[in-house]
Amino acid sequence: MKLTPTRWSAYLRQPDPAFGLVLVYGPDRGLVRERSDQLAERILGGDADPFRSIEFSASQLRSAPLILADEALAFGLVPGRRLLRVRDAADSIVEAVRLLLNHDTWPGFVLLEAGDLSKRSSLRELIEGARHAAAVPCYEDDPATLRQVVAETLKAAGLSPSPEVTEFLAQHLGNDRAITRSELEKLVLYMGPVAPGQSRTLTLDDVAVIVGDARAIALGGVAMAVGSGSRAAAVRAIAEAAAEGLEPIGLLRMVAAHLQRLYLAVGAVASGRPVKDAVAGLRPPVFFRDLEAFSRQVQLWSPASLEAALLIILETEMRCKQTGEPQRLLAEQACLRVADLSRSPRRGASRS
Structure with a gap:
């Protein structure tokens, strides 16, 4: 059975x-x-x-x-x-x-x-x-199951998350139950004991301190820096990622995922949606602290430049796997080339 x-x-x-x-x-x-x-x-x-x-x-x-x-x-x-x-x-x-x-x-x-x-x-x-x-x-948790696990675990610890917090956790914890439990346990420990019968409000700021490790933060920093078009910011972020021991291929894939999300949002704007609505419609949602910067990037890039950027990342990953060239150098060069592409003129749009 x-x-x-x-x-x-x-x-x-x-x-x-x-x-x-x-x-x-x-x-x-x-x-x-x-x-x-x-x-x-x-x-x-x-x-x-x-x-x-x-x-x-x-x-x-x-x-x-x-x-x-x-x-x-x-x-x-x-x-x-x-x-x-x-x-x-x-x-x-x-x-x-x-x-x-x-x-x-x-x-x-x-x-x-x-x-x-x-x-x-x-x-x-x-x-x-x-x-x-x-x-x-035992299949990987879908968002609905994750929301249930999050809500039940936090409630048992006397914590009261807003729907916004629950949704954020469900979208960012991943789909491995052991990792989910570990992150929630860290969050409960950080919030401290709650008296029986009492409840403590859990905010997004609380969650941001605990959920996600330094490696994930470093990866996200590289992606945001490359998307901003700043070579200096990209170089700094890549150095921080290397200090965390991040693999170049993992870095390239994180940048590719960021570019794909930009592509979806830029496409929605091109179809007539306001930038705010296009960004809000992304799933998983953009981290709340990155919303302003991500929205600026949506206005910075064009569909054509994003397609070219994704091709650079794909070709670089293949070179990392097949040529024996220094992977970190290849990844850094690719990220800088992608950052430069953001300065390509947008067709039919002003950069100002």
């Missing part, structure tokens, strides 16, 4: 005794770990008795497939259900799982954790089609 997010929530509240094996898998490894830990705690409770928990590796089950069934069928030495856990499950252990599923019931509880498994995965097919097993997919 396959458990949807809604069915998973219900199952976690009260695990169905019919399922003696659960596979938690998906591309969001943070969410895989979170759900696996939640289920393990639900099975074991607060009991830390080592006799109730045992772990296997995929290599162990490949070399001795019968081990899983033997251990799952064995009764424990202490009261309570035993947990058998495999943290690196893959199609290679399908025979071990098949041998276990040949039985109708077993005393132990088997928890499998895996990365992204395709629809053709033999392990997924076996478990989803079994009567006594369930598969729980």
